[in-house]
Amino acid sequence: MVKIAVLGFGVVGSGTVEAFDRNSAIIAQNAGHDIQVKYILDIRDFPDSPYNNLLTGDFEKIVSDPDVAVVVETIGGVGPAFDYTKRCLSAGKSVVTSNKELVAAHGYELLEMASANGVNYLFEASVGGGIPIIRPIAQCIAANQINEIYGIVNGTTNYILTEMVKNGAEFSDALADAQRKGYAEADPSADIDGHDACRKICILASLAFGKHIYPEYASHEGIRGISSNDVHFAGELGYKIKLVARARVLGDIPAVYVAPHLISHDNLLAGVDGVMNAVVVRGNIVGDLMFYGAGAGKMPTASAVAADVIDAVKHMKLRKLIGWEEGGEDSVADHMLLESAWYIRTDASREKISHEFGEVIFSGSIGSECAFKTTFMSGRKVQELLERGISALSLFRVLGDH
Amino acid sequence: MVKIAVLGFGVVGSGTVEAFDRNSAIIAQNAGHDIQVKYILDIRDFPDSPYNNLLTGDFEKIVSDPDVAVVVETIGGVGPAFDYTKRCLSAGKSVVTSNKELVAAHGYELLEMASANGVNYLFEASVGGGIPIIRPIAQCIAANQINEIYGIVNGTTNYILTEMVKNGAEFSDALADAQRKGYAEADPSADIDGHDACRKICILASLAFGKHIYPEYASHEGIRGISSNDVHFAGELGYKIKLVARARVLGDIPAVYVAPHLISHDNLLAGVDGVMNAVVVRGNIVGDLMFYGAGAGKMPTASAVAADVIDAVKHMKLRKLIGWEEGGEDSVADHMLLESAWYIRTDASREKISHEFGEVIFSGSIGSECAFKTTFMSGRKVQELLERGISALSLFRVLGDH
Numbered sequence: 001m002v003k004i005a006v007l008g009f010g011v012v013g014s015g016t017v018e019a020f021d022r023n024s025a026i027i028a029q030n031a032g033h034d035i036q037v038k039y040i041l042d043i044r045d046f047p048d049s050p051y052n053n054l055l056t057g058d059f060e061k062i063v064s065d066p067d068v069a070v071v072v073e074t075i076g077g078v079g080p081a082f083d084y085t086k087r088c089l090s091a092g093k094s095v096v097t098s099n100k101e102l103v104a105a106h107g108y109e110l111l112e113m114a115s116a117n118g119v120n121y122l123f124e125a126s127v128g129g130g131i132p133i134i135r136p137i138a139q140c141i142a143a144n145q146i147n148e149i150y151g152i153v154n155g156t157t158n159y160i161l162t163e164m165v166k167n168g169a170e171f172s173d174a175l176a177d178a179q180r181k182g183y184a185e186a187d188p189s190a191d192i193d194g195h196d197a198c199r200k201i202c203i204l205a206s207l208a209f210g211k212h213i214y215p216e217y218a219s220h221e222g223i224r225g226i227s228s229n230d231v232h233f234a235g236e237l238g239y240k241i242k243l244v245a246r247a248r249v250l251g252d253i254p255a256v257y258v259a260p261h262l263i264s265h266d267n268l269l270a271g272v273d274g275v276m277n278a279v280v281v282r283g284n285i286v287g288d289l290m291f292y293g294a295g296a297g298k299m300p301t302a303s304a305v306a307a308d309v310i311d312a313v314k315h316m317k318l319r320k321l322i323g324w325e326e327g328g329e330d331s332v333a334d335h336m337l338l339e340s341a342w343y344i345r346t347d348a349s350r351e352k353i354s355h356e357f358g359e360v361i362f363s364g365s366i367g368s369e370c371a372f373k374t375t376f377m378s379g380r381k382v383q384e385l386l387e388r389g390i391s392a393l394s395l396f397r398v399l400g401d402h
Numbered sequence: 403m404v405k406i407a408v409l410g411f412g413v414v415g416s417g418t419v420e421a422f423d424r425n426s427a428i429i430a431q432n433a434g435h436d437i438q439v440k441y442i443l444d445i446r447d448f449p450d451s452p453y454n455n456l457l458t459g460d461f462e463k464i465v466s467d468p469d470v471a472v473v474v475e476t477i478g479g480v481g482p483a484f485d486y487t488k489r490c491l492s493a494g495k496s497v498v499t500s501n502k503e504l505v506a507a508h509g510y511e512l513l514e515m516a517s518a519n520g521v522n523y524l525f526e527a528s529v530g531g532g533i534p535i536i537r538p539i540a541q542c543i544a545a546n547q548i549n550e551i552y553g554i555v556n557g558t559t560n561y562i563l564t565e566m567v568k569n570g571a572e573f574s575d576a577l578a579d580a581q582r583k584g585y586a587e588a589d590p591s592a593d594i595d596g597h598d599a600c601r602k603i604c605i606l607a608s609l610a611f612g613k614h615i616y617p618e619y620a621s622h623e624g625i626r627g628i629s630s631n632d633v634h635f636a637g638e639l640g641y642k643i644k645l646v647a648r649a650r651v652l653g654d655i656p657a658v659y660v661a662p663h664l665i666s667h668d669n670l671l672a673g674v675d676g677v678m679n680a681v682v683v684r685g686n687i688v689g690d691l692m693f694y695g696a697g698a699g700k701m702p703t704a705s706a707v708a709a710d711v712i713d714a715v716k717h718m719k720l721r722k723l724i725g726w727e728e729g730g731e732d733s734v735a736d737h738m739l740l741e742s743a744w745y746i747r748t749d750a751s752r753e754k755i756s757h758e759f760g761e762v763i764f765s766g767s768i769g770s771e772c773a774f775k776t777t778f779m780s781g782r783k784v785q786e787l788l789e790r791g792i793s794a795l796s797l798f799r800v801l802g803d804h
Contacts, residue, residue, distance in 0.1 A: 015687075019687050020545075022687070023545055023546065023547060023686070023687065026544075026545070026546070026547055027544070027545050030540075030544035030545070124542070130543075130685075130687075130688035130689065130691065131691060132538045132541075132542030132691070135537070135538075135541060135542050136534045136537075136538065136542070139537060139709060139712075139713060140526070140534030140537050140538070140706075140709050141532075141534065141705060141709060142428075142429070142433070142708075142712045142713075143421055143422075143425055143428070143429050143432070143704075143705055143708030143711075143712060144425065144428070144705055145425060145428055266673075268670060268673050268674070268694065271668075271670050272670070278692075283532075283705060284424075284425070285421050285424070285425065285532075285701040285702070285704060285705045285708075286532035286695065286696065286701070286702045286705035286706075287532065287695065287696050287701075287702055288695060288696075289532065289533060289534070289693070289694065289695040290680075290692070290693075290694035290695065291691070291692075291693060291694075292670065292692035292693075293688065293689065293690060293692065294688065294689050294690075299687040299688070300687070300688045300689055302545075303543060303545055303546055303685060303687045303688035304542075304688075306544075306687075307541060307542050307544050307545050309545075310541075310544045310545060311544075
């Protein structure tokens with residue numbers, strides 16, 4: 001019998017407790033041990049919860065209990081979660097987390113600390129909710145040099161964009177709808193401005209490329225600037241607009257950024273709609289793999305947390321070789337050097353556009369606006385051409401190498 | 403430094419040797435040891451190969467060399483491959499294989515033998531080529547009760563069906579084209595009659611449901627009977643035809659079968675074209691996950707083999723908890739009890755069809771033929787209704803629960 005503690009009884013924490021309850025037999029079989037939740041840490045009281053008897057507000061009781069082998073941290077954020085994680089690792093307990101903010105900000109330090117204490121710090125649930133992505137990158141394609149990772153890793157923005165495409169809605173209306181349905185928070189900024197997606201791609205890039213990529217050195221752009229005209233023009237040109245998080249090797253280091261992209265209808269990723277997520281990983285021998293599933297939500301995320309707990313229990317005496325080196329500003333390449341085709345919405349004349357950009361593909365017009373797709377060029381080059389007197393109302397990459 | 407041997411220098415074997423050569427640094431980093439191919443077993447000579455010096459025709463040299471910790475079996479088939487695998491496991495060497503025929507026929511016995519000898523028998527490359535699917539099922543969703551697995555696991559048939567949809571070609575012409583391009587063998591029966599896909603779904607079902615599913619107790623139907631009229635009618639009804647391998651729990655045990663299915667255009671699986679493969683796994687807490695990539699080919703399959711070798715090296719002193727119990731005829735449910743909507747092509751009159759099947763959705767007609775989609779019912783029920791005087795020229799399931 002292995003005892004665990006769950007820190008934070010919010011959506012993911014309560015889902016995790018429920019998963020260990022509901023699937024206890026299969027979990028025991030796969031872990032080789034019965035696993036039991038001994039404590040749930042939360043300062044709130046949940047009198048109606050069947051797990052109320054496990055609740056405690058006293059972290060010291062958990063960290064000092066030698067019975068507790070694995071601690072699940074689902075508090076979120078960098079405050080107490082960071083402190084508690086360090087204390088648990090120092091006390092020789094493995095820690096499993098769904099906290100992308102903490103892993104993105106302090107993953108290197110926490111992985112080092114886990115290593116020094118002979119325990120594991122596992123974070124499958126921090127990216128892609130229930131989709132297996134950390135373990136596949138670390139293990140399943142461990143024989144590959146990874147050249148690129150990109151995907152749809154934020155369900156809120158994908159829901160909003162899917163609604164904009166389906167109904168021709170404006171961003172503000174689609175956001176209000178997402179908020180009504182509980183897919184977007186009252187303060188939606190972390191999702192719609194790309195912070196959340198940026199943390200996730202930084203975690204994947206750290207793992208794939210071997211150096212910690214801090215979010216402050218990556219670039220992120222959200223979806224507030226996407227208009228219904230963009231959706232319409234993109235459709236005319238054969239594309240859907242999606243918020244893509246991407247890390248791509250440029251020389252020796254990756255460019256890492258989040259931005260809206262046009263995705264061709266014949267790319268599988270264009271079919272990833274609503275709150276679903278998908279990540280494509282490109283290895284130098286395996287080619288492209290795609291991992292698809294529910295990128296958030298109580299039980300899917302709990303599934304990933306529980307898988308990590310099982311792994312921690314199975315590896316109680318063996319450290320997982322998972323981690324990366326310290327990184328800094330110079331571990332990230334400038335994404336404006338990456339080449340691609342570009343989509344530009346503008347009210348400049350077609351004559352002027354053709355004069356500056358040469359061969360382009362035009363959409364139709366709505367009022368004074370039209371859009372066009374450029375040939376393959378770097379972001380720097382696009383900006384240089386735009387500075388010759390074309391005002392870009394939107395400027396998005398077209399996904400794909402050619 | 404860990405030494406390995408590769409048995410069989412065919413497509414996958416040579417790809418594996420090449421992968422260890424090309425990506426030696428990243429493999430060493432992820433395995434925690436340098437890994438070197440010491441022997442390649444093949445009775446043929448390859449004077450132009452840079453690895454000619456590693457070739458030997460003498461299996462005894464390999465099995466008796468205490469230096470060799472892991473053996474890769476890419477011979478295929480159940481003859482010498484079975485014998486060599488048993489001898490290597492008995493000699494305390496972990497074995498990694500891409501041989502789906504052997505795993506499907508003798509997986510239980512070989513996993514037991516590996517366990518008895520304290521070594522690992524790993525087979526990620528036996529299903530889905532480079533797509534991670536064995537490890538995700540065994541580890542990443544280990545906290546889930548799996549209810550269903552289905553997917554496109556044979557590239558040859560998917561290529562042929564993709565061509566039939568794209569060009570309206572007849573099966574025989576599309577097959578000839580696939581043979582010219584090297585996607586189908588001179589004797590294509592293993593692929594197009596569904597044997598290959600059946601072995602693969604049996605392996606996945608054994609892993610997911612815990613008992614060995616022998617291919618002889620599963621059911622398989624290939625794609626020879628699909629006509630261009632089927633492709634046309636299916637398209638009219640909003641579907642693509644794909645060869646689907648499927649295992650779905652019915653009561654306590656899975657129904658396991660391979661058969662053509664109609665897949666709705668809005669299902670991601672419908673977009674899996676050409677030689678690509680994809681597998682959907684449905685867990686009771688994570689929901690649906692999809693894993694997509696190159697399902698065959700030299701380097702993708704080598705990627706999966708190499709990942710297993712890395713895992714075997716990392717777990718040299720720890721057995722992976724991977725395996726299942728012995729199974730038999732009573733471990734498999736009758737797939738004709740599974741309910742679904744059905745697609746039927748016939749030359750019966752619409753009046754007769756409506757009379758027997760009640761509410762159906764009709765396609766248009768080509769000559770005397772038309773097709774229709776039934777309401778949700780078991781295969782048994784469909785056959786009972788057909789026996790009232792409707793001859794089914796094609797009878798396929800429509801994928802989906804409703």
